[in-house]
Amino acid sequence: xxxxxxxxxxxxxxxxxxxxxxxxxxxxxxxxxxxxxxxxxxxxxxxxxxxxxxxxxxxxxxxxxxxxxxxxxxxxxxxxxxxxxxxxxxxxxxxxxxxxxxxxxxxxxxxxxxxxxxxxxxxxxxxxxxxxxxxxxxxxxxxxxxxxxxxxxxxxxxxxxxxxxxxxxxxxxxxxxxxxxxxxxxxxxxxxxxxxxxxxxxxxxxxxxxxxxxxxxxxxxxxxxxxxxxxxxxxxxxxxxxxxxxxxxxxxxx
Numbered sequence: 001x002x003x004x005x006x007x008x009x010x011x012x013x014x015x016x017x018x019x020x021x022x023x024x025x026x027x028x029x030x031x032x033x034x035x036x037x038x039x040x041x042x043x044x045x046x047x048x049x050x051x052x053x054x055x056x057x058x059x060x061x062x063x064x065x066x067x068x069x070x071x072x073x074x075x076x077x078x079x080x081x082x083x084x085x086x087x088x089x090x091x092x093x094x095x096x097x098x099x100x101x102x103x104x105x106x107x108x109x110x111x112x113x114x115x116x117x118x119x120x121x122x123x124x125x126x127x128x129x130x131x132x133x134x135x136x137x138x139x140x141x142x143x144x145x146x147x148x149x150x151x152x153x154x155x156x157x158x159x160x161x162x163x164x165x166x167x168x169x170x171x172x173x174x175x176x177x178x179x180x181x182x183x184x185x186x187x188x189x190x191x192x193x194x195x196x197x198x199x200x201x202x203x204x205x206x207x208x209x210x211x212x213x214x215x216x217x218x219x220x221x222x223x224x225x226x227x228x229x230x231x232x233x234x235x236x237x238x239x240x241x242x243x244x245x246x247x248x249x250x251x252x253x254x
Contacts, residue, residue: 008025008039140188141167177191199225
């Protein structure tokens with residue numbers, strides 16, 4: 001059920017609201033129609049298209065922020081903040097790379113979203129009083145794709161196929177950790193991303209798995225998981241540590 005909901009969210013995020021086909025999104029057949037009945041309340045039919053309110057709210061806020069940035073950019077950018085009437089000097093990049101280069105992290109797409117949200121809140125707070133804005137919704141599958149591309153920058157993406165494979169991998173990770181698959185919950189997102197980062201790093205560096213597509217990674221997920229587990233257990237034994245009872249250390253966080 002969760003897998004279908006994630007697939008529909010991903011499709012709607014990329015291509016917009018989903019066309020109706022007699023009471024359900026076009027393209028659903030067989031078992032998907034039974035699952036649709038269970039998640040129908042999360043979607044709204046408007047003018048012949050199915051949409052998700054939460055997803056569309058995130059989309060609208062992102063577009064509003066981008067438009068604000070476009071307007072600010074057309075005016076030459078925001079004025080630099082001052083201290084006692086003087087411009088505040090920028091820190092040197094080599095002294096504070098994290099602050100001056102905020103996008104160079106393990107998950108560029110996630111970091112960009114966080115930066116956009118922080119900058120949007122900063123812009124709004126400069127013009128009005130009040131607390132920080134609402135935390136934007138996060139979507140697990142796009143963030144998993146960003147982790148993968150961070151390790152395989154030249155990977156030829158195919159969103160339709162990749163999102164299906166990543167959704168199945170997310171469910172696999174939760175199953176191995178014996179936790180419920182709720183991709184909309186922040187704690188599940190963080191835990192799945194932690195484990196997925198370990199898998200992506202291992203498989204892209206492995207002589208046999210490194211050229212696998214995401215579909216192949218999904219097909220051989222059990223083999224890759226076991227191979228990673230064995231390697232980490234071997235490293236733990238050689239270093240004199242205690243061998244983990246279930247799965248690699250990064251997976252036991254789940």
